[in-house]
Amino acid sequence: MSDYRPQEIEKKWQDRWRETRAFEVKVDPSRPKFYCLEMFAYPSGHAHVGHVRNYMIGDIMARMKRMRGFNVLHPFGWDAFGLPAENAAIKNHTHPETWTFDNIAHMKGQLQRLGISYAWEREIATCQPEYYRWNQWLFTRMFEKGLAYRRRSNVNWCESCATVLANEQVVDGGCWRCGTPVVTRDLEQWFLRITAYADELLDALPTLTDWPEKVLTMQRNWIGRSVGARVRFPIAEGVTPTTEAIEVFTTRIDTIYGANFVLLAPEHPIVERFAAESPDPAAFRAKVAAFRALDRTARLTGEIEKEGFATGRYVINPFTHTPVPVWIANFVLGEYGTGAVMAVPAHDQRDFEFARKYDLPVTVVIQPEGGTSEGDELTDAYTGDGVLVGSGSFSGLSTDEARTRLTAEAAAHGIGEATVQYRLKDWGVSRQRYWGTPIPIIQCEVCGLVPVPDADLPVRLPTISEFTGRGDSPLAHVAEFVNVPCPRCQRPARRETDTMDTFVDSSWYYYRYCDPTNESLPFDPATVAYWGPVDFYSGGVEHAILHLIYSRFFSRVFRDVGLVTIDEPFTRLLTQGMVLRHGAVMSKSKGNVVDPDDMITRFGADALRLYVMFVAPPEKEVEWTDTGLEGAYRFLGRVWRAADHLIPAVADAPAPDGLAFDADEKRLRRATHRTIDRVTRDIDPRMHLNTAISAVMELVNDLYAFCDIRGIKPGARDDAPPPAIARPEAAAALREAIEALVRLLSPFTPHLSEELWERLGHDDGVVAAGWPVFDAAAAAEDEIEIPVQINGKLRARLTIAAGASDEATREAALALPAIQTHLAGAEVVKTIVAGGRLVNIVVKASKG
């Protein structure tokens, strides 16, 4: 018998897990698999408790599933490429690789001290050539399929990070990493054609039934499919159409008879020609330039005054056959749709405001159900559905029907067609930085863009010593890297010097864990067929539209190159809440981080794990409190004292089967088995880890209450003699409770549980022992206490045999003295007996 000394037992078990490679697994088709994964970590240096909460959540799941007989894959690794390593190199003159691996070593130690049950043999770091070689391999496959392509375009540029950002990486107009406002640059860039999968990515969302609604909504918004039509408005010479046309995209073709003018984005290709052909090209161009110079962020977020000017040109509305003016407007986006819109001021709020501002006509073509309106009288656009008016032969149709009919009509005349437009753009993956995967392409003057042959992969990142952080891609300055013969014609050629976005690395790492050392393929298809998909994936919600949409895309690319057969990589997703301190997210700059190592030193990893899991459900944010952690530590001391002190007294206890338990012992056994049931369901599927822990706490309280009644003193000091327990039945019930308790707690507090389990005389560990088995008979109540209400107000409690008939329950309730008192002089209207749960007597108040 001894005190609870977490530092000793935690070290002991962590050493043992490492020595026995306790969490290593292999493919075993005879057992059900469970792939449990937490989003891997960027090796920033130190993990704080906000980061490690996520690893704890996954570990609870992994450890519980292991005990329940699953073959559990629970790996970990490092998202090891990225800018901070390079920035640190610039600042401290250390090589990014040194910085990265030093950080990995430190953080790995932190995770091991937390007792997270990772299969460390499978650890990967994405900056290793053995890993990024397969980024290059897949990029080549995508290039071959036309899914990776290069084009010049306006891209998002972060001045501070000196690199391009994908659309997904622009948050509120700023860089997702550093917040610097994003500017536009015109660059030659590599793109991955995620839009080829846009429909599939959207349509499969409803199959993700175990994802949070919030994430599904965010992805749906991000993909932003809108169904509409393209319609061509011929450019007019006077009032006659020419053969040239401006094409618009609209979701409201039903309003086309009310299209009073057409608006062009300042970036629209025809703008320059209109300028050149205008009476005063210089003034025209100046106005366009002013629009284009508007702050990009403000333009995208709509925080600008809507302005425009007439080009002096007209197009013919192809349905009304009347000329309408063409304006250039600052709020029309060049990169969406066709960069031109038909403006229907009566039925679009933006167009309405624009028309009123510049005194343009407003023609009503949709009447709301039962209402009428005139363009002159409108104070707002009517954007709802209704019935068409003033729309030629289409008048009288519903908006819904009109959309179909007008689209068909346009198609029949070759002036338009149905089309689908996405907000989602192709993924720009070129980065003008060093610490990333080299893009495996060689540019030859004769052959064009030629992929590096698979046999020559990986294209290794050359070691460079100078990091300036200035200007273009660092690799462009490494002559030996850049100047290579063309793989096809052997003439001198140049290597691509940009590196890949690090989100490429994280888009498929979960498959690599299944087969992390494969040297001939990214992974063996049969191995991934066994382990995949990830059954339980947890991480921060900040990846809802970055990592999680890219991964769904990559998983499909792997499917289409024949390496996997599933569509969706993650079956169940949990987005964990952040840990706050003083109301703010922990960050080094705010100086409010809690270092897990400090807490482990003071209270042990088990107490830290228990506290973080107990304080709130996993999805919720939590506020860190030291007193809460102390409470968890106190509780574990209480568990330790009960278990360790009683072990000698219960060591020889008989098995519970067939024993004649008395009332107290039965009550304890009931508590034990009810707790097993509750904890089991609370962890999986409910993931209410906080209530699972409170159920265990209640069992501990019940155990102490039992000891109190029997005069057993588990809380006695170290030097007290072990208590004697007279009845073998009592010892049996106690041992059963302790053994259940230790195992129910073991996903949360693995070190403490293993230690107590060993001290209880088992030498094969809690995993081998398995999850405690619920015994419904032992959990059953003989008698139950149910509330008795009068008119919904609690008036008395009734103790009655479990399973009593409704009639017997009713009579017993009515006979209670407290009920009799309340019923005096009242008339019972009816009595509701909710089987075994409640009695409610409905009365009418007596008059007078």
Added chain:
RNA sequence: GCCGGGGUGGCGAAACUGGCAGACGCACGGGACUUAAAAUCCCGAGUCGCGCAAGCGACGUGUGGGUUCGAUUCCCACCCCCGGCACCA
């Protein structure tokens, strides 16, 4: 504006299918042990009123209505907080 989540004691929270609101814990108060303190063990506690007391009563889950024998839970309207999207035609 649209979408999603939420609002419950001093605090973190619980209540699974409409059935005892506040489990469990933190902080707090009392008792036992101790020369004393810490630790530990036991007990108490939503608010208000009456009572010396055991107890009794009223009120109580953001606000207002509704459905129901019964509502934290379902419906309608509204207020507030958090997250996401947003001039996307």
